[in-house]
Amino acid sequence: MKLPAPHPNELIYSTVARAGVYFGLVSPKQLLDEVFADRKVIATLDLPSHLQSIVGLLSGTGLYDLETLVYKHTLFPLYAPFVPEHIRQKAIKRMSDRADGAVHLMLGVATSRIKSVRTFRFCPICMERQLHTYGEYYWQRDWFLPELPVCPEHGCLIDTSIHLDEHRHQFVPLNPACFTTKTSNKYVANDLPLALAAAELLEQPAQQSPTFAQWTHFYHEIATESGCGRGKQVDHEKILNLVCSRFDIRYLENKGLLKQSQSNSFWLRSIFRKHRKSFSFFEHLIVWQALVPALSVSEIFIKVRRYAPETVLKKSQSSVDNAISISDECRMYRQKWEALVLQHGVKPARHQATGGSLYAWLYRHDRDWLLTFNEQQKRPLKTVNNRVDWHLRDRQLVRHLIRIHLLSENHPVHQRMSATWLLNQLPHKNSVAKKLHKLPLTHQFLVRYAESVTEYQLRRISQFIVESREKHMEIRRWSLFRNVGLSEQRITPDTMKILDSLTYL
Ligand SMILES: [Zn+2]
Incomplete structure (x- = not known):
C-alpha cells in the first residue's frame, strides 16, 4: 500500500481519492479503513481533519508535517490570517484529529455568509497541464475558492452536477469520464482579480495571525490614505462609494455584500472600526482592491504586521468593560445557553433543537465568554473521560x-x-x-x-542490487558499500557472511 504524495496545490481530499484509485479500493468504507482506520471520517474538501493519519502515511517521504499539509494542501490559509492567533493554533490542532465541524466554526466558515463550495468543479486548461506534467488528474485547491467560481489562472471553470453532500464518506477522484452533465460556469469579470488575490493568500507561508489591534490600525490608516478620513474618524459614506465604484453595485449585491448597508453594524462600517470579531477573507479582499489596489497581498501583511500588536487592556478593566457593554440581546443568549448546558452538558446542548443556533450566535458575537463558560462546564467530566479503552x-x-x-x-x-x-x-x-x-x-x-541491524543492512543491500540489475549496472562491492552507506567496520558479521556467499561480488 502506498499513499501517493500530494501534487502542488492538490487538496488532501484529492490525494486520498487518488490513493483509492491506486489501491483499487472500490468501497469507500474500505478506503476510510485503510487511510484513517475510522469509518466515520467525513470527506471534506476545504478544511479536512484527521490529518495526523495522512502525516503518518507520508512519513516515509520526510516532506510532510501537519503544518505543511494544512498550508499547502487545504484552504486554511484563506481564513488563518484573519482569526486571532490562539484560534489559528487551535484550528490546526483540531485538523490533526477529529474536528466534528469545530474547524469550520472557529474559522467563521460555518456562520459567515461566505459558504464553502459544495459542488465539484474544474478548469480544463489546468487539467491538460496536470496530465502533461504528472500523467494524471487531481482536484486543485484554487478551483474551490468560496464565492469565486473561477480559475485564478485561466478564468474558466466547469461545474459538475456532483454535490459533495451526496458523498459524505466518499472521496471522489477527478475523472472527467464520470461527469456526465457539465455546464459552463459563468463568472463575472470582477471575480478574476479577487481570485488572483485569493490565490496569493493561499501561497502565504504559515505565520502568526495579526492581532485585531493591528487590523484596526491598518484599516484606519488606509482609510486616511485614500482620502476617506474625517479628522480622527472615518467617512463611511466615502468608503462605500469607493467600493461601489471599484466593483459594480449589482456585483456586490449578488455577493450579498450590500445587505443592511444602512445599519450601524454593516460590515463595511465595522471593518473600519475597532475590530472585535473576524471578517471573512472575501470582505478583506474587497476592501483591499478598492482602497489599496497597488499593494500585493504579501505587502499588505508586511504593512499590517508593522503596527503594535496590542493595545493592552488590563484584564480587570476589560472584564468591567465587558460587563457594562454587553447588550440585552447578548445577555438573553447567554442565559439560554447556560440553562441548556446545565441541563444537558456542552456537547449534547449543541444538538438540542435551539442549541445549534444559540451556540453559533454566541460563537460569533460573544466568543470569549462562550469558550470560557464551556471550558468551565467540561472540567468535572474530564476525569471520567480519561479512562482509556x-x-x-x-x-x-x-x-x-x-x-x-x-x-x-x-x-x-x-x-x-x-x-x-x-x-x-x-x-x-x-x-x-x-x-x-x-x-x-x-x-x-x-x-x-x-x-534488526542485520535485517536493515540486508534490506538496503538487496534494494541496491535490484536497482542496479534493473539499470543493467555491474555491481562492485565498493560501489555497493558507498551507495548503501556501509563500511567494513559497521557491517555485522551476519551481513558479511551473506555478502561473502554472493559469488558475483
Ligand atoms: Zn486553470
Whole structure:
C-alpha cells in the first residue's frame, strides 16, 4: 500500500481519492479503513481533519508535517490570517484529529455568509497541464475558492452536477469520464482579480495571525490614505462609494455584500472600526482592491504586521468593560445557553433543537465568554473521560503499524525501522512507549517486525542490487558499500557472511 504524495496545490481530499484509485479500493468504507482506520471520517474538501493519519502515511517521504499539509494542501490559509492567533493554533490542532465541524466554526466558515463550495468543479486548461506534467488528474485547491467560481489562472471553470453532500464518506477522484452533465460556469469579470488575490493568500507561508489591534490600525490608516478620513474618524459614506465604484453595485449585491448597508453594524462600517470579531477573507479582499489596489497581498501583511500588536487592556478593566457593554440581546443568549448546558452538558446542548443556533450566535458575537463558560462546564467530566479503552487502542495502534509496514514495501524507509522508529510514527507515541505492557498486540508487532541491524543492512543491500540489475549496472562491492552507506567496520558479521556467499561480488 502506498499513499501517493500530494501534487502542488492538490487538496488532501484529492490525494486520498487518488490513493483509492491506486489501491483499487472500490468501497469507500474500505478506503476510510485503510487511510484513517475510522469509518466515520467525513470527506471534506476545504478544511479536512484527521490529518495526523495522512502525516503518518507520508512519513516515509520526510516532506510532510501537519503544518505543511494544512498550508499547502487545504484552504486554511484563506481564513488563518484573519482569526486571532490562539484560534489559528487551535484550528490546526483540531485538523490533526477529529474536528466534528469545530474547524469550520472557529474559522467563521460555518456562520459567515461566505459558504464553502459544495459542488465539484474544474478548469480544463489546468487539467491538460496536470496530465502533461504528472500523467494524471487531481482536484486543485484554487478551483474551490468560496464565492469565486473561477480559475485564478485561466478564468474558466466547469461545474459538475456532483454535490459533495451526496458523498459524505466518499472521496471522489477527478475523472472527467464520470461527469456526465457539465455546464459552463459563468463568472463575472470582477471575480478574476479577487481570485488572483485569493490565490496569493493561499501561497502565504504559515505565520502568526495579526492581532485585531493591528487590523484596526491598518484599516484606519488606509482609510486616511485614500482620502476617506474625517479628522480622527472615518467617512463611511466615502468608503462605500469607493467600493461601489471599484466593483459594480449589482456585483456586490449578488455577493450579498450590500445587505443592511444602512445599519450601524454593516460590515463595511465595522471593518473600519475597532475590530472585535473576524471578517471573512472575501470582505478583506474587497476592501483591499478598492482602497489599496497597488499593494500585493504579501505587502499588505508586511504593512499590517508593522503596527503594535496590542493595545493592552488590563484584564480587570476589560472584564468591567465587558460587563457594562454587553447588550440585552447578548445577555438573553447567554442565559439560554447556560440553562441548556446545565441541563444537558456542552456537547449534547449543541444538538438540542435551539442549541445549534444559540451556540453559533454566541460563537460569533460573544466568543470569549462562550469558550470560557464551556471550558468551565467540561472540567468535572474530564476525569471520567480519561479512562482509556486499552483494548481498543491496542487494536487501533496495530492497524496503524500494519499500514506503516505495508506502506514501507512500496515506499522504502531510509532509516532502520527499529522499534523506536515504529513507535515514533504512532499517535500518542509517548504514552504508547510507557504503556506497552497494556498493549499486547502492539508489543507483539514490535517484537516481530522491528528491524534488526542485520535485517536493515540486508534490506538496503538487496534494494541496491535490484536497482542496479534493473539499470543493467555491474555491481562492485565498493560501489555497493558507498551507495548503501556501509563500511567494513559497521557491517555485522551476519551481513558479511551473506555478502561473502554472493559469488558475483
Ligand atoms: Zn486553470
